[in-house]
Amino acid sequence: MKNKNGFSRRNFIRQTSLGLGAGIAGVTIPSCDTAVQNENSRLPREVTVAGIDLRGLWPDTTRESRIKRILQRMELVTGIKPDIICLPELFDTIWVSEQYKISEVAESEEIPGPVAQRIGEFAGKNNCYVVCPVYTKKGGYYFNSSLLIDRKGKIAGAYNKIHPVKTEIIPSGPTDDVGITPGALDQPAIETDFGKVGMQICYDANWIDGWENCKNKGAEIILFPSAFPGGRILNHYAERFGCYIISSTGQDARIIDMSGNDIDSSSTFVRYSWAKISLEKVNTCTWPTNEKIPEIFRKYGSRLEIKVRDNTSIITIASLDSGIKVKDIVSEFGL
Known part of the structure; x- marks a missing residue:
């Protein structure tokens, strides 16, 4: 059915539904399925x-x-x-x-x-x-x-x-x-x-x-x-x-x-x-770990995640690479 301006309610619903579906397809909805x-x-x-x-x-x-x-x-x-x-x-x-x-x-x-x-x-x-x-x-x-x-x-x-x-x-x-x-x-x-x-x-x-x-x-x-x-x-x-x-x-x-x-x-x-x-994650004291951060980054780059929290004086180091153990990082740099 169309109104006097040629607007089709059926086409509008169909097109809107398709657009909504496409929009949802681009959104990640948290659920148990995200575990796969x-x-x-x-x-x-x-x-x-x-x-x-x-x-x-x-x-x-x-x-x-x-x-x-x-x-x-x-x-x-x-x-x-x-x-x-x-x-x-x-x-x-x-x-x-x-x-x-x-x-x-x-x-x-x-x-x-x-x-x-x-x-x-x-x-x-x-x-x-x-x-x-x-x-x-x-x-x-x-x-x-x-x-x-x-x-x-x-x-x-x-x-x-x-x-x-x-x-x-x-x-x-x-x-x-x-x-x-x-x-x-x-x-x-x-x-x-x-x-x-x-x-x-x-x-x-x-x-x-x-x-x-x-x-x-x-x-x-x-x-x-x-x-x-x-x-x-x-x-x-x-x-x-x-x-x-x-x-x-x-x-x-x-x-x-x-x-x-x-x-x-x-x-x-x-x-x-x-x-x-x-x-594969560890907390270390900000000092003297902070002095080693540039050297650690130069060698390992994005294979590690390093978070510095000034308000608690703690640096958290996490491995993002299965070949890297945080205990080895701690030992290598004397953290």
Whole structure:
């Protein structure tokens, strides 16, 4: 149909649709599909990490409902082919109205229990590690723990929360038939096929000792399952200890670079965070590294990424070439 000026509504819609399609074709829309990349574009020691938040999943009525819903949310990130996914603290029981006893739901740190087994099935199916935070029991003691499930669905290691809150230590609620024992101060980093990882849980954010121990044990990534989001203290720890932090909490999920900056975070519309990170990266002091920068640039040029941050007196050096190891750069130039 045409109007008196010869304007065709049908042609306008058709042409506009084609133009809109062409416009969209030229725009990169962030999604899990962006994870499908040419192998040649991979960063050195590249690891794809993800965190899940609990927003929209609480309050819940039963543990079974919560577990099913968290698995559904985990499915959302499978398109990025994650190497590791972090889940929130005690995700199967926190803010669930169903009555349960801690002694009844606590699982083994070594052999997957009912919850860890289901998370393990997901891990095996999707060839990824998963941080599975649950109550555990060992030698008559009960812990607020994070189990690291490996790519085959087995338990690769466990971390026990060092600083439980008062109401965890002293049974106070209808479900708290036992108290939570604080974890050991000296806990090992856990080996994965991409490097060592450490873990901290919720209230641990208020003490530096556990984070420092993770760094001293060689952890390059620290996983932080929590009820509360942690806030800026996590950014400080990432920069101070030169490691990545992956948080998964009741309110948000974040990926924090060793520079102390957020790489990605969940939102009202996307309830997970994810990023491809490179472990060939190191923080160095501005002085005397700044004196070596011209020489480093002359030799390696665009094969390295060098970021100088005057306000923190830190220089971050990252390899962009699989043939270059940052430890060799540090050694070569005496950084």
